[in-house]
Amino acid sequence: MASVDVALATIAFKRKIAYKTTWLFSILFGGWALLAGLAVWNHLIGDGEVGGYDWQAMKAYLIIGFLTSTLAWAGSEWDMANRILDGLVAIDLTKPVDFQRARAGEYIGGMIASVPAAVLGTAAAVLIFQPAPPASAFAGLLTAFSLLFIFPLAFGISYLAVLTCFFTQRFLGIQWAKDSMVAFFSGMMIPIALMPTWLEGLAWAMPFVHFTTTPAAIYLGRVDTAGAFGLIAAEAAWALGLWVIARLLWRHLVKKVTIHGG
Amino acid sequence: MADALPLNRSAPVRHVVGIYWRTWFAQIRSIVEYPADLWVMTSAGAMWNILQFAFLSVLFANVPEVAGWGYHEMLLLSGLLSVAGGSNALLWDGVWSTGSMVIKGDIDYRITRPAPVVLQVGSAHIGMQSIGEVVFGSAMFVYGWIGTGLGLAVLPIGLLALVCAAVIQSGLVTALCAVSFWIKGPMPIFAFLMIDLQRNAMKLPLGIFPVGVRIVTQFLVPVAFVNFVPVAVLTGHLSEWWLIGLPPAALAAILAAVGVYRLGLRSYDSAGH
Numbered sequence: 339m340a341s342v343d344v345a346l347a348t349i350a351f352k353r354k355i356a357y358k359t360t361w362l363f364s365i366l367f368g369g370w371a372l373l374a375g376l377a378v379w380n381h382l383i384g385d386g387e388v389g390g391y392d393w394q395a396m397k398a399y400l401i402i403g404f405l406t407s408t409l410a411w412a413g414s415e416w417d418m419a420n421r422i423l424d425g426l427v428a429i430d431l432t433k434p435v436d437f438q439r440a441r442a443g444e445y446i447g448g449m450i451a452s453v454p455a456a457v458l459g460t461a462a463a464v465l466i467f468q469p470a471p472p473a474s475a476f477a478g479l480l481t482a483f484s485l486l487f488i489f490p491l492a493f494g495i496s497y498l499a500v501l502t503c504f505f506t507q508r509f510l511g512i513q514w515a516k517d518s519m520v521a522f523f524s525g526m527m528i529p530i531a532l533m534p535t536w537l538e539g540l541a542w543a544m545p546f547v548h549f550t551t552t553p554a555a556i557y558l559g560r561v562d563t564a565g566a567f568g569l570i571a572a573e574a575a576w577a578l579g580l581w582v583i584a585r586l587l588w589r590h591l592v593k594k595v596t597i598h599g600g
Numbered sequence: 601m602a603d604a605l606p607l608n609r610s611a612p613v614r615h616v617v618g619i620y621w622r623t624w625f626a627q628i629r630s631i632v633e634y635p636a637d638l639w640v641m642t643s644a645g646a647m648w649n650i651l652q653f654a655f656l657s658v659l660f661a662n663v664p665e666v667a668g669w670g671y672h673e674m675l676l677l678s679g680l681l682s683v684a685g686g687s688n689a690l691l692w693d694g695v696w697s698t699g700s701m702v703i704k705g706d707i708d709y710r711i712t713r714p715a716p717v718v719l720q721v722g723s724a725h726i727g728m729q730s731i732g733e734v735v736f737g738s739a740m741f742v743y744g745w746i747g748t749g750l751g752l753a754v755l756p757i758g759l760l761a762l763v764c765a766a767v768i769q770s771g772l773v774t775a776l777c778a779v780s781f782w783i784k785g786p787m788p789i790f791a792f793l794m795i796d797l798q799r800n801a802m803k804l805p806l807g808i809f810p811v812g813v814r815i816v817t818q819f820l821v822p823v824a825f826v827n828f829v830p831v832a833v834l835t836g837h838l839s840e841w842w843l844i845g846l847p848p849a850a851l852a853a854i855l856a857a858v859g860v861y862r863l864g865l866r867s868y869d870s871a872g873h
Contacts, residue, residue, distance in 0.1 A: 377809050510689075522654065
């Protein structure tokens with residue numbers, strides 16, 4: 339990682355915390371989803387279980403989803419989108435810095451700014467709701483390791499969504515569509531285990547599943563150690579794959595940039 | 601210091617409506633010049649509804665009912681919420697830019713023009729995802745309507761619900777976006793919080809939530825009147841007396857939008873000061 343990447347990440351971090359109220363309130367986004375999820379699944383599960391999740395396991399599942407979604411949506415995707423929508427991308431092309439790397443630095447800097455709030459929120463949720471503990475200490479460690487891949491995965495998905503701004507004049511609708519895809523296929527909206535086989539297969543074939551289902555499956559021991567390593571390898575593969583796909587798309591899309599009509 | 605033009609004095613209603621439609625149709629003309637934009641955004645708007653439909657279908661394949669509500673009743677809830685959100689994006693999407701306009705000082709330009717600022721900002725954009733939202737949301741609503749066995753006799757209630765949902769949604773979003781005049785930031789965080797609340801809680805029966813959530817959503821930020829109250833009345837989960845609350849809720853949302861925006865404009869001090 340070059341010093342320019344660190345510098346851009348630092349700038350994004352400072353920009354994020356400059357709007358302190360916005361920054362503090364952003365944690366409430368995940369908070370609503372967590373509380374709504376707890377109310378729904380408490381009602382549905384009761385003393386039984388649904389899809390192999392009892393109430394204790396479901397609480398852990400939802401809290402992991404809260405942590406990952408709080409981190410994932412803290413990146414500066416609107417800054418990326420506005421660079422394309424406002425035409426600043428034309429200026430970026432003149433700079434001796436790779437566009438994708440620069441945006442990755444900024445995005446991850448923004449995500450890092452949310453880490454304290456996400457960790458505090460998760461700690462509070464664990465203390466209040468007392469979910470199931472990890473299946474083992476090693477499962478807990480592997481879960482923490484798998485969460486690190488949220489950073490490149492969130493950037494890859496957001497960056498690909500932002501690239502559609504070469505065709506559109508607004509990002510809001512794109513963002514909501516992307517958020518919906520992640521919420522549904524990550525298993526945050528409804529656990530993947532409840533889906534019909536074909537839809538479950540489709541979910542596992544996409545990168546979104548690693549935002550909630552993968553860390554939760556490792557944490558709750560729904561996969562053995564080999565399976566956990568396999569899932570982590572899949573996360574790494576997707577992180578790399580999304581990066582390469584984005585670069586290929588960029589080469590094509592950047593040709594759409596026009597400067598003063600030329 | 602700035603102030604929105606009072607609707608009854610400096611800006612006659614006919615003038616205001618004329619300005620609005622001219623601006624809105626200018627946006628439409630712009631949209632048809634960019635067909636790729638139109639299709640991408642329409643697909644994006646359809647996505648949330650398709651996934652919401654999938655969510656309900658998967659859920660009800662595993663459980664028979666949620667707090668006494670069936671599959672088709674919950675389709676009505678989601679469908680009406682989508683139509684409300686889509687109507688806001690179709691007719692009044694510009695308010696979402698209030699925060700960025702405040703930061704950049706873009707409100708200055710609008711203050712100098714002879715039309716209410718909130719009107720100029722509200723009609724400054726059309727969210728093209730709204731086409732997908734309204735079409736697929738309506739489809740879900742109609743499917744739920746037929747599946748629930750609601751007949752044509754209660755159609756006027758359905759139409760009243762649709763109109764009030766659009767008005768309440770747009771009014772509340774406008775009021776919450778106007779908070780950006782005081783709590784500055786590029787994103788209208790409070791409006792996003794409301795949408796987040798709606799997408800997480802208001803597509804489900806309110807009965808499963810603690811009483812505090814019910815009080816907040818019915819009386820403090822009355823998002824329950826967007827979809828839950830009318831659907832609950834239509835499906836017999838609430839007394840029909842609740843319908844009386846729909847027009848006052850719509851009026852309150854409009855007054856809140858105009859009032860908060862005007863207060864915000866008074867405290868607006870342009871960029872860099």
